[in-house]
Amino acid sequence: MALPIVAVVGRPNVGKSTLVNRIAGGRDAIVFDQPGMTRDRLYRQAFWRDREFLVVDTGGLVFDDDTEFLPQIRQQAMTAVQEAQAVIFVVDGQTGPTAGDAEIAEWLRRQPRPVLLAVNKCESVTHGLIQAAQFWELGLGEPYAISAGHGIGVGDLLDALVPHLPPATAPEVPDPIHIAIVGRPNVGKSSLLNALVGEERAIVSPIPGTTRDSVDTWVERDGQSYCLIDTAGIRRKKYVEYGPEFFGINRAFKAIRRADVVLLVLDITEGVTDQDLKLAGRVIKEGRACVVLANKWDAIPDKDSHTMPRLEQELRRRMYFMDWADVLFISAKTGQRVDKIWELVQTAAQSHRRRVSTSVINEVLQEATAWQSPPANRQGRQGRIYYGTQVQTQPPTIALFVNDPKLFKENYRRYLDHQFRQHLGFRGTPLQFLWRGKTERQAQRQANGTMGAK
Numbered sequence: 001m002a003l004p005i006v007a008v009v010g011r012p013n014v015g016k017s018t019l020v021n022r023i024a025g026g027r028d029a030i031v032f033d034q035p036g037m038t039r040d041r042l043y044r045q046a047f048w049r050d051r052e053f054l055v056v057d058t059g060g061l062v063f064d065d066d067t068e069f070l071p072q073i074r075q076q077a078m079t080a081v082q083e084a085q086a087v088i089f090v091v092d093g094q095t096g097p098t099a100g101d102a103e104i105a106e107w108l109r110r111q112p113r114p115v116l117l118a119v120n121k122c123e124s125v126t127h128g129l130i131q132a133a134q135f136w137e138l139g140l141g142e143p144y145a146i147s148a149g150h151g152i153g154v155g156d157l158l159d160a161l162v163p164h165l166p167p168a169t170a171p172e173v174p175d176p177i178h179i180a181i182v183g184r185p186n187v188g189k190s191s192l193l194n195a196l197v198g199e200e201r202a203i204v205s206p207i208p209g210t211t212r213d214s215v216d217t218w219v220e221r222d223g224q225s226y227c228l229i230d231t232a233g234i235r236r237k238k239y240v241e242y243g244p245e246f247f248g249i250n251r252a253f254k255a256i257r258r259a260d261v262v263l264l265v266l267d268i269t270e271g272v273t274d275q276d277l278k279l280a281g282r283v284i285k286e287g288r289a290c291v292v293l294a295n296k297w298d299a300i301p302d303k304d305s306h307t308m309p310r311l312e313q314e315l316r317r318r319m320y321f322m323d324w325a326d327v328l329f330i331s332a333k334t335g336q337r338v339d340k341i342w343e344l345v346q347t348a349a350q351s352h353r354r355r356v357s358t359s360v361i362n363e364v365l366q367e368a369t370a371w372q373s374p375p376a377n378r379q380g381r382q383g384r385i386y387y388g389t390q391v392q393t394q395p396p397t398i399a400l401f402v403n404d405p406k407l408f409k410e411n412y413r414r415y416l417d418h419q420f421r422q423h424l425g426f427r428g429t430p431l432q433f434l435w436r437g438k439t440e441r442q443a444q445r446q447a448n449g450t451m452g453a454k
Helices: 016-024 070-083 099-109 125-138 154-164 189-197 244-258 274-285 307-318 340-352 358-371 410-424 440-453
Strands: 005-010 042-048 051-057 086-092 115-120 143-145 177-183 215-221 224-230 261-267 289-295 326-329 385-392 397-402 432-437
Touching: 005 016, 005 070, 005 099, 016 042, 016 051, 016 086, 016 115, 016 154, 042 154, 042 215, 086 099, 086 154, 099 125, 115 125, 115 154, 125 143, 143 154, 177 189, 177 244, 177 274, 177 340, 189 215, 189 224, 189 261, 189 289, 244 274, 261 274, 261 340, 274 289, 289 307, 289 340, 307 326, 326 340, 358 385, 358 410, 410 432
Parallel strands: 005 051, 005 086, 086 115, 115 143, 177 224, 177 261, 261 289, 289 326, 397 432
Antiparallel strands: 042 051, 215 224, 385 397
């Protein structure tokens, strides 16, 4: 990305994510009163005065503890500082300076980056200045008294940040393709992200639920910009308690909605589970393009030339309602066939954004109805399709004007879907049909007007 980067660092639970949300003007970073909520590097786009930049939320820094995920969190924060143009060091004004703050300050003084010291949780303006004054002892210059939750003092902090950032320049890359990496816990989503990016971008662990937030990563390949969104593993609703996992799953659902293409990751060693089918249904409901990735191919024992066709047949049998999606057998761990994902994503994204002229749509309809006439009900009343037109993209949506939508049952609707795909492609994306009932005279009058405009 061409935008400068500002890293937000500090001990656990000092309010880093709240400050990131305040600076970025949203609620994308998960905020919860529990240490260790943030683990990976989370990038958010921000703007202040005449400067545009990326603000990076990081996990809580702890140098003297190597339990659980703390070493990986520490490495993620260090990487964020190394790539940043400036650093905001957040401390807790209510707690006062701690040994952990002093250790982080000593480390930051060795980094060739400007550091701004933000003393958070200073809700009282008068008392806040007294709280902030305690932090002069860290040797990082003026401490800024702020309240990230209430917005107090954040403007002064950003004013001090501006001189350390270069003027923003307009990026010279095409609109990015947003890709959400979605799946059950522990199917290899973060490993896949790292394999696609080519670096340890996300923390990988055999412990389910390692990823809690939706992590955005920007990649450019062959002149095309991509935004990869790693998401938390999505379990069945009845097993999810209110807390970190609840928020992470909500972020994952939002990631599906803002994606162009969803990479639905399955653990092929476990086959297609009921939860996989529910996630596939969610992708279709949101109208997103999709590529199905059968991960952990390296863990399948005794493979031969018949193994992949057999497993794909079983997978497609279970996911028959998503037969338009490409299926790719990969190993995120070894990188096997990971490079092929980019081509499939491009195809799906192009189909998702595709627009077809009204004349072509009606040619397909004419041929489809010639091969198989619309059904009739028991009273002998037959369905009639007057004309069709595409009304939107992402996903491609076609309005069909008919005499009575109730005359067209599910089997004939599936037949038309198949005919459109056979003639026009639309590989990798769902198709939506809007059935509109009109009187014959109204439909004919509107059809003539539409054809005349074409």
